[in-house]
Amino acid sequence: MRARARRSLVAGALVAAVAILALLSLAGARGVGAHETARDATRGREANLRAGIAASRAGGREGPLERAECSLDHAIAELRAASRSGSAAYRAYALDVMVDLAHRLPLERVLSMFEGERDPLVLEALGRVLCKCYAENGDGAVLDRLLARAQRDPDPARRAAVVRALGATEDPSGAALRAHGGVTYDALVRDPDPSVRDAVVANLGMDIEASAGHEPSTSSEALRVAQAATAPATRAAILERVSLEAASASDVATARAMLDADGASWRVRTAAARALGTVGAGHARETFDALVARYREPQPRSVRIAILAAIVQIRFAAAIPALEALEPIDGSLVPEIEAWIAALRGGAQLYSRLEQEKERYQREQEAADE
Amino acid sequence: MRIRRLPRALGRAVRLGAPLVLATTLFGAIRSDAQVRNPHLTWPAPDPELSELDDPAATTACWTGLTEATADLDSMPNAIRFALASGDDRLREFLTARLTELIGDDAEAAKQVLAWARAATSHDEIAIFAEALGASEAAQRADVRERVVAMAEDREDVEHQGAALAILETQRSFDERTLSRVVEAGGSAQSAANQLYAIKTIGTVMERGCESSRDCERYMSGLLEIAARSNEDGSRLAAEMIATSAPAQMTPRVLDRVTEILRESPNRWARDLAALAVAHDAPIGRALRILREAFYAEREFCVRVAIFRDVGAAAGAHGLPLMAEMASAQPELQEAYVLFERTYASGVVAWDRVVDQLFERIFLECSMDDSAEQPGEEGV
Numbered sequence: 001m002r003a004r005a006r007r008s009l010v011a012g013a014l015v016a017a018v019a020i021l022a023l024l025s026l027a028g029a030r031g032v033g034a035h036e037t038a039r040d041a042t043r044g045r046e047a048n049l050r051a052g053i054a055a056s057r058a059g060g061r062e063g064p065l066e067r068a069e070c071s072l073d074h075a076i077a078e079l080r081a082a083s084r085s086g087s088a089a090y091r092a093y094a095l096d097v098m099v100d101l102a103h104r105l106p107l108e109r110v111l112s113m114f115e116g117e118r119d120p121l122v123l124e125a126l127g128r129v130l131c132k133c134y135a136e137n138g139d140g141a142v143l144d145r146l147l148a149r150a151q152r153d154p155d156p157a158r159r160a161a162v163v164r165a166l167g168a169t170e171d172p173s174g175a176a177l178r179a180h181g182g183v184t185y186d187a188l189v190r191d192p193d194p195s196v197r198d199a200v201v202a203n204l205g206m207d208i209e210a211s212a213g214h215e216p217s218t219s220s221e222a223l224r225v226a227q228a229a230t231a232p233a234t235r236a237a238i239l240e241r242v243s244l245e246a247a248s249a250s251d252v253a254t255a256r257a258m259l260d261a262d263g264a265s266w267r268v269r270t271a272a273a274r275a276l277g278t279v280g281a282g283h284a285r286e287t288f289d290a291l292v293a294r295y296r297e298p299q300p301r302s303v304r305i306a307i308l309a310a311i312v313q314i315r316f317a318a319a320i321p322a323l324e325a326l327e328p329i330d331g332s333l334v335p336e337i338e339a340w341i342a343a344l345r346g347g348a349q350l351y352s353r354l355e356q357e358k359e360r361y362q363r364e365q366e367a368a369d370e
Numbered sequence: 371m372r373i374r375r376l377p378r379a380l381g382r383a384v385r386l387g388a389p390l391v392l393a394t395t396l397f398g399a400i401r402s403d404a405q406v407r408n409p410h411l412t413w414p415a416p417d418p419e420l421s422e423l424d425d426p427a428a429t430t431a432c433w434t435g436l437t438e439a440t441a442d443l444d445s446m447p448n449a450i451r452f453a454l455a456s457g458d459d460r461l462r463e464f465l466t467a468r469l470t471e472l473i474g475d476d477a478e479a480a481k482q483v484l485a486w487a488r489a490a491t492s493h494d495e496i497a498i499f500a501e502a503l504g505a506s507e508a509a510q511r512a513d514v515r516e517r518v519v520a521m522a523e524d525r526e527d528v529e530h531q532g533a534a535l536a537i538l539e540t541q542r543s544f545d546e547r548t549l550s551r552v553v554e555a556g557g558s559a560q561s562a563a564n565q566l567y568a569i570k571t572i573g574t575v576m577e578r579g580c581e582s583s584r585d586c587e588r589y590m591s592g593l594l595e596i597a598a599r600s601n602e603d604g605s606r607l608a609a610e611m612i613a614t615s616a617p618a619q620m621t622p623r624v625l626d627r628v629t630e631i632l633r634e635s636p637n638r639w640a641r642d643l644a645a646l647a648v649a650h651d652a653p654i655g656r657a658l659r660i661l662r663e664a665f666y667a668e669r670e671f672c673v674r675v676a677i678f679r680d681v682g683a684a685a686g687a688h689g690l691p692l693m694a695e696m697a698s699a700q701p702e703l704q705e706a707y708v709l710f711e712r713t714y715a716s717g718v719v720a721w722d723r724v725v726d727q728l729f730e731r732i733f734l735e736c737s738m739d740d741s742a743e744q745p746g747e748e749g750v
Contacts, residue, residue: 063452064435064438064439064445064448064449064452065433065434065435065436065439065449065452065453065456066433066434066435067431067432067433068432068433068434069432070430070431070432071432074432074434075432078432078436081436081437082436085437085440087440087468087471088467088471089464089467089468089470089471090436090437090440090464090468092464092467093460093461093463093464093467096460097430097432097460100430101430101432245722245723245726246726280723280726281716281717281718281723281726281727284717284718285717313720314719315719316686316719316720317719318717318719346653346654347654347685347686347688348650349650349682349683349684349685349686349720349721350650350683350720350721350722351720351722353619353650353651356581356617356618356619357619359581360582363582
């Protein structure tokens, strides 16, 4: 509850206003009537569907579509047709229908189909059904079968399909996988094929977005997986999504280690510096000092730019003396530092507003130079 | 039930207070982008608790012939009519997405779909054509936009005007002329629903498309113009609230208008959000003067609480003297003042982190107790 309330807290005026619009428009003549409840609406949809289907059966009229029996064979044939059509919309639709139908089967049957399936799209659908089953009954053996396939199938397209299935349901998230034990994202993120790694990154990204940086277990998990990743692009892609508002001391230390690591790619270090800018008040001081020290060491330009932004985000106006002290280190970044200082002098209390003010200042400077 | 996708770019209005209540109680209504994009606002979204009713046996239908029926643009109207008659919502959603794919970036295809929308008489059919067209890349093309705007100007045809206003919501930005035509269409719309479509469209495009204060001002002024011309309380409130949420600092002219809302709006939620907008978007010295004046003029306790907090949002530790003054005028705020003072003294900076520290501790009950009275209910 707390997490949900906080998530709403970071949403703002437009969200609220749009919601009001929605309510107001409900009161109008259109759409669902104001007094019709959601429950009534759901019942109504079912009734519509039944009536519509009955009519299309009884009338025997010529239509572009014909009602088919909802068998698994039909759903699989549709999935293959969707896959051939090249239409993403068709694929998503056929996948949904397949998941619905397979979900009605006994678990054992789904498991044996899953083991024997070779088409990545069908495999993804069956994987989603298994995730649903796991979410419903907590049967760890089901999850183990999924994870084993994600790790051991010889075909990267099939491994990626299973990882995508893991992300398509609310559970299991990365943290739940870890709690379960056995294969976790740590292992999957080291897959030799980039499409599998990308699927892991996408799943973690969804977890992070859902918690908006305020669930320590989520950022902690993402950091751990980032650390496990061996491909620099993958590690950076995860770090780019991490925020550390509620992170523990050891998580902050992990992020710092990725900034400091010898031989780390510039992209990883840039992403680590950006993530460090989001630390909460409890870790502000030591993180700030560490970032200033890193700036003084030889660094690629993009890392320095990210460090400056992080310094600003941690200390706001109190960062001005430190920023001024850093000006002599790299003459080419003096305009960047001055833009930040100009923005900070405006006194804004939101980082997003500071960024806007900084960009505005830079645009004005560019215009003046021309 | 987790919320998968938070609308981005909304983090700026971090605060305690009214939007918290609104957001927590109403957030479920805007659960996904798809619903926000749906031009005909089919809220409320199904309640997760109703999932036991969502028996797949009753709601899954299977069809043959989909590949042929969705192969090209010309086959779509027939398929869509069939889907609507069948009552299969999932099929309808698929066909809408498929139609968007088929339009792609082709202006001629987009014009064809717009013509179908124009010719259609059923509300549901129009909604599908409108949603599919709005989501397509071709909707951004100038000649397509021109035709949609022209349809939005037809006041006589309420149904199609509403659809056209909704299609425009996906535009990346509005130039001067397009914006003033949309404002005129919204301001002169005969139906309250169409006023709301215009307001939502302008607000959404503003959020996405304006960067500088001067650029945002056009949209804000447009929204406030619709508010000024509207006889509907709901439209006025919505337009005022959205106008105050622009993603840039206010120009002096807009600041004057927002200050007016803060001073004069009969609606407490509009005053509450106007105070927040002043705090985040006005130069600090000016913001503090306006908030101080508004605090003393304000009669409603909870709006006073909001204004008190907004001083922190505006000025951080520099706002403490004014907060102290407010707390001595309104002793209930004393405890909150001490918390703010302690937080800033410990070196915490930035409003987001202050909120993190004080969340659940400052007058949350003020917001919660009021949750029974939601602004939407005034319009019902």
